[in-house]
Amino acid sequence: MVIGVARTDFEKLEVYQLAERLADLTWRIALHWDQMAKATLGGQLIRAADSVGANIAEGCGRGSYGDNRRFAKIARGSLYETKHWLRRAYSRDLLDAGQIEQLRSIIDELAPRLNAYIRSIGRAACNPKTDTTDYGPRTTHMSTLVDDPRVIEFDVRTDEMLVNMGPQHPSTHGVLRLVLRTDGEVVSEVTPHLGYLHRCAEKIGENLTPRQWIPYTDRMDYLAGMNMNLGWSLTVEKLLKYEPPEKGRHLRVIIAEMGRIASHLVGMGAYGLDLGSFSPFLYAFREREKILDLFEEVCGARLTYSYLTVGGATADLPRGWLQKCEAFLEQFEPIIAEYHALLTTNSIFIKRTAGIGVMSPEMAINFGTSGPVLRGSGVDHDLRRDGEEIYTAMYDGYAFEVIVEKDGHYPKDHKYPAVPHEAVLGDCWHRFYVRMLEVVQSIDLVRQAIDRYSTAEGGYGEPRKLTEKLPKGEAYLETESPRGQMGFYLVSDGSSIPWRARARSSSFCNLSVTSDLCRGCLIADIPAIVGSLDIVMGEIDR
């Protein structure tokens, strides 16, 4: 069946018909008033009541949604004014009980319908300008208007509804449950529910030695296991006041930055999926697979590595691995342009992400967000440069620029696609863009690290003894993992098992902004916003 919208036929709008009835009824009532009442109250009342329908009609004739909405709102104002004059008339004994009942029934129906009508403007299923369906001669069309099934009613009443999104929804990135309070397509409240993946990691950490806990850190952010291993190892080393040898330092940079590339590739591919574009995901996973192959050669595991550990790494890089890694980077770098073509500069992608979920820098800082989410809002902060010395020492001597829009532009060290004019700093598009640029930056860092590693003298950093006693005290350290600042807090009572092991999750803070970021957006924008935060539930629930 063909569905059409007779947009300019205001006569058939139910709101208009009600407004007509209201205007005529008030006229008939005022006709019997005395001269004094007619000249004062009567005139005002009739003018206000007539103006309701007149404005609905005028709005319809204007042709644009904006104008129509504006006039419909004026009509609403006139309706309120009518109510005022009727109240005055009632208090001056000009209305009898029957008239009041008649007026009340009209107004009680008209007021909510007018509100619904205002909301519905511009959201109709099809646009008359592009609707080319042939309805036959105009006159015959008019005659069948009243019960024409092809006509959609404008004044649709909408109710508030609670919608559960997740915990098994594919675009919630794991087991996240969002409860949306919706009114039609508009979301008025989002409440995240967490904990589906809670595995008491911190409690387990109080029962194992630091090196034994390394495998548990893998399973927090399971898309960047290497970076998690590194964060915990450095925290323990901070307490031990241990510094890995030169070669071990560069080995860690190679591994950590490769981990970042792999993680951002998932972030990018999955974001495409969230927005309904399947192919970028395949291209991203094809390349990520090669990084996993490299990691597998290093430590035997593809996802939960437990490779970097307290002291350095569990083993040195295998012979010939550096060449394979370099060959991968050589092959991978030109492919990034394809990703930009598929997503970054794709006009549909830009329409879905630019100007959506805009987060101010103040809000980003106040909520403790970090990583690309923080930098996407224009905050110039990267722990690889601004972190604690034990961490920045790892990147000492490396040339890199923090990826953030500063003074109106991003770093110019490479040729990056231009920022579209629709994008607003702090929106979903910028968060995605920062991630894409960080991939290029990581390639540079890995290349530099390979050079340094090949010329460095000494060992790669033997792991510390499994049951080594920790010094009494406590240490907290955050590192720049792909999703943001991953912090570990270690309290020791002097034994080999920590008194308290705590993981401060970056995604946990990044996710906490959803309620505020999603308020008032459309349902379809929820996956766009949540996806742009690039969360991993394993890390949030721990």
Added chain:
Amino acid sequence: MSGQAFVDQLKQKFGDDIVGANLENVDPWVEVTAQGLLAVCQHLHDEPSLAFDYLNSVTAVDYLETDPKKAAKADFEPHMQVVYHLFSMQHKHSLVLKVIVPRWRDDVPGQLPEVPSVAGIWATADWHERECFDLLGVKFTDHPNLRRILCPEDWVGYPLRKDYEMPTEYHGIRGR
């Protein structure tokens, strides 16, 4: 951001609300009373030369030796430490604050110790304090929404406390 001079400054401003400081630890910390916490945090946040606008983490550590043999030799009385890690985006410096409270208010088991919520100063604290309440049983007064966040709402007990015992059963699921 944790030298003796800084601690003295705070002491001068807040008097007895600054209980003490440990400057020898790898991450030096300043201890604040629960009553004075809000005023101190507001000052740390607003004072331009400090500008601690970023709250990294709120957590707590339970100090209780459950092994009776070791308890006799333990060098601490049972207590709970609430730990705040702060950072300044502008000055790139950090600070650790601690509030020490009893494990149970008035030593009555079941009555949670109370600490004022700093969620009004840093939005990060909202979820972090919920987690701390959920896992360690610290009640943050005036928190906008102090509910469990990781455990189910009807969970009993505070799992990260040292004397916590895993329930034998939860809704028909065997626990131990």
